Amino acid sequence: TTFLSVLIEDAQVKHKEVLLEQTELLRVNSILKKEKVKIFQLVDHYAELSIICTPRDVQLVEHELLARSREHDVWREKHLRKEMTKIQPDQLFQANPASENKSGISSALSGVQGIGKTTMVQKIVYDWATEKMYQQFQFVFSFKFRDLNSINCKINLRDLILTFYPYFGNVLGELWKSPEGLLFIFDGLDEFNDSLNFDNPKMIEPQTFCADPEFQCEVSDIVCSLIQHSLLPGCSVLVTSRPTALYLLEKAGIGVWAEILGMVCDERKEYFNKIFEDQAVAAAVFRHLQENEILYPMSYNPSYCWILGLSLGPFFTQGDGTQQEIPKTITQLYSHYICNMLKSHGQQMENLRDVFLKLGEMAFAGISEKKGVFRNEDLIKYNLQPSQFLSGFLMDLLGRDESAQSAVHTFPHLTIQEFVAALAQFLTPEPKDIVKLLNEAQSKEGGRFEIFLRFVAGLSSPQSAQPLEEFLGPFLKQTTSRVTDWVKEKVNGQLVNTKNKIGKRNHMNTLHYLAESQNKVLAQSTVGSVETFKFCGLRLTPVDCVVLSHVIGLCNTIKHLNLENCFIQYEGLQRLGHILHKCRELR
Numbered sequence: 001t002t003f004l005s006v007l008i009e010d011a012q013v014k015h016k017e018v019l020l021e022q023t024e025l026l027r028v029n030s031i032l033k034k035e036k037v038k039i040f041q042l043v044d045h046y047a048e049l050s051i052i053c054t055p056r057d058v059q060l061v062e063h064e065l066l067a068r069s070r071e072h073d074v075w076r077e078k079h080l081r082k083e084m085t086k087i088q089p090d091q092l093f094q095a096n097p098a099s100e101n102k103s104g105i106s107s108a109l110s111g112v113q114g115i116g117k118t119t120m121v122q123k124i125v126y127d128w129a130t131e132k133m134y135q136q137f138q139f140v141f142s143f144k145f146r147d148l149n150s151i152n153c154k155i156n157l158r159d160l161i162l163t164f165y166p167y168f169g170n171v172l173g174e175l176w177k178s179p180e181g182l183l184f185i186f187d188g189l190d191e192f193n194d195s196l197n198f199d200n201p202k203m204i205e206p207q208t209f210c211a212d213p214e215f216q217c218e219v220s221d222i223v224c225s226l227i228q229h230s231l232l233p234g235c236s237v238l239v240t241s242r243p244t245a246l247y248l249l250e251k252a253g254i255g256v257w258a259e260i261l262g263m264v265c266d267e268r269k270e271y272f273n274k275i276f277e278d279q280a281v282a283a284a285v286f287r288h289l290q291e292n293e294i295l296y297p298m299s300y301n302p303s304y305c306w307i308l309g310l311s312l313g314p315f316f317t318q319g320d321g322t323q324q325e326i327p328k329t330i331t332q333l334y335s336h337y338i339c340n341m342l343k344s345h346g347q348q349m350e351n352l353r354d355v356f357l358k359l360g361e362m363a364f365a366g367i368s369e370k371k372g373v374f375r376n377e378d379l380i381k382y383n384l385q386p387s388q389f390l391s392g393f394l395m396d397l398l399g400r401d402e403s404a405q406s407a408v409h410t411f412p413h414l415t416i417q418e419f420v421a422a423l424a425q426f427l428t429p430e431p432k433d434i435v436k437l438l439n440e441a442q443s444k445e446g447g448r449f450e451i452f453l454r455f456v457a458g459l460s461s462p463q464s465a466q467p468l469e470e471f472l473g474p475f476l477k478q479t480t481s482r483v484t485d486w487v488k489e490k491v492n493g494q495l496v497n498t499k500n501k502i503g504k505r506n507h508m509n510t511l512h513y514l515a516e517s518q519n520k521v522l523a524q525s526t527v528g529s530v531e532t533f534k535f536c537g538l539r540l541t542p543v544d545c546v547v548l549s550h551v552i553g554l555c556n557t558i559k560h561l562n563l564e565n566c567f568i569q570y571e572g573l574q575r576l577g578h579i580l581h582k583c584r585e586l587r
Contacts (some may be wrong), residue, residue: 004174011171015139016129016163023126024117042126047097047302049116050261051086051109076298089124090133092256093183093236104180104234106227106253110243111260111329113372113414114303117240118144120260121187124238128183137236138181141165145192146373146408148219153386157213157222157231175278176213179232186223189241189248191373194220198228198251227252244370262300271302275309284316285309288326293546293575294515295333303413311337313404328452331458331516334419341465353427353472360383360424361439363417367452372417374409422455423468425483426475442490450509484522487513491526504538515547523554530555536564536587545572549579558583 026042092107111117121142127133128140141161151163158172175182189196197220210217210225213232214448227239227249239249243259263271269286276282289296289308298304311333315326327333342352362382366372380387410419425434438456441449458464460483465475490512494507514523535550540548545568552558561583568576580586 007171008174008380011168014167015165016131017438018167019125019129019140019142023129025123026122028194042122045274046119047263047274048122048256048267049120049302050264050267051089051092051258052261053085053091053256053258070093076218087258089120092238093134093136095255096534097411103585104229104236105255106229106237107239107256107258108223108246108249108254109238109240109258109260110246111240111262112301113242114412114527115260115262115301117260118187119302120238121185121238124185134183136181138178138187139175140183142185142187145186145188145190148186148223149193151219154216154218157226158217160219160222172213175417177233180234182232182235183238184235185238185240187240189239190245192220192245196220196224196227196248198224224252228251228255248474253364263302263305264300268299268305271305275306276313278317281313281316285312288312288316290379292328294329294543295327297543298330301533304415307337307413307416308333310340314340325463329461329464329518330456331419331455331461333465334416334455335459335464335467337416338419339471342471342521355384356420356472357382357427360420360422360427363411364421364424364452366417367421367448370448372410372414379409418452422452422459423472425456426459426465426479427472428476428479431476431482434479435486435510438483438486453509454512454516456483457513458518460484460487461516461518463518478508484517484573487517487519488522488526495527495530498534499521503539504535507540508535508540508544510549512544516551520554523551527551527555531557531559532562533558533560534562535566536562538566540566540568540572542571542575545575549576552576552579555582560585560587561582562587 001549024042025403026040026045092109093105095105109117109120124134125140125142128135128137134140141164143160143164147164151160155163161172162168210221211230222254224455226235227237229235239254241249271281272286276285281541285308289299289312299308311327314336318444324444359382362374362378362384366374370416425432425437434456438453441453459468460480461533465480487510494510497503498507511527514526517523533552535548539561552561561580564587566572
């Protein structure tokens, strides 16, 4: 026993050393610097995030950015009214006091892309390895689902652990005897290519199904069995996921559901201070954001803060960009984001226009297939040479995950993938049937093309297009003209189709296209003579209210505005207040 305990102790020391080495540094893409990656100590750069205990989330029916911006306001209100409980990360592993199962809990932590799930997992592992927290666990095993995709054969839990942590040797057999001391973390369920099947008939008889760490089965079966405690009953499991994949865990018997809410105002300000070395620039960017009612709601998310910083920073850096207008819309923001990357690194690339066209085609296919992780074979399929991605900006634009078992590439954020997909529509050698493509995208369920459509509408505007045309050449005039006609047709069509909630949401979406296009002539010809707007029963965010305010400002006279049961609250009223005098009847 003593010999075994020494072996286990040695394995634990070695494991903590390895995990500490893996987690103590945080790599952040640098802002306004030639070097592409800046390395921080995790403890210095870690952003505190608000986590809430929430009932299991339903599958989203619209784009995550829109849904979460919308709900973030609701959650913040509830938190201020003390109707919602914030929790600390260590509470993810604490069973409900009423629960019969006191040891071994399966938890699900959800959050939109870029909100900080992977960084929070890194911090949990770091805190265990440095013995700051989580010492109720003897061993922590952390896996990324994107790495598990590379295992294409049957495997047992022992070999799965040895694949990633080969130094455990023969000690694992002893660990199985005390499963209550084990924590398994599986990060990024939405990136898993296999499905988790908790309805599997084999589950009914666990003794014949992966109840043994030495039993050979599919990786997905191992994950399911750990979560449901038919394998190593008593162990704890944490699964992280974007909200869109949460439905896969509906029947998994999850003990704790939690969601990362993001950053509140003070945390956002602190995050900008960490992003910029020059605190005056940080303060100026944050002030501009607070004044911009369309961009500020995005900043609850660390990834968006990074995009905002990279796009807005140059406008507040001495001697740079003083003549330029600071971005007002989301399309203008992303346009400057890409331009700033091209200024730093684009000279290294030949045929930039052609590369962006191919990259955009791959990005669009990814949105269609709900795919955000690309392998070398995907690049080759779209005639993109993997070697090109070693050059500056493409490495930034399509980051390479070196930690994966085989090289995978991802855009820094889904919205960047969507922007590049939209940009490609204006770069084709010959005009394509853009109207058919836009109609098909708009008709897709789940709203996953909604931001893509706003970007396409926005790129028809000279303010968004001109900075990019300097690097990529002129946009196709026919495409720009057809996009403008499409927006006009959609706005006019939706004006008379507001009988049900879906019609009202689609109507509001078309007004967002109008706002992104920044086309006053188009707006005047579509909404200039409108006399009635009905949004009753549709929850409107402050950003929706900004867009509505902008649109009403372009109308001649509004006879009837119905905002009954729109939950616009004080913030929404603030954004509408100065325009309501134009409405004869208001409900």
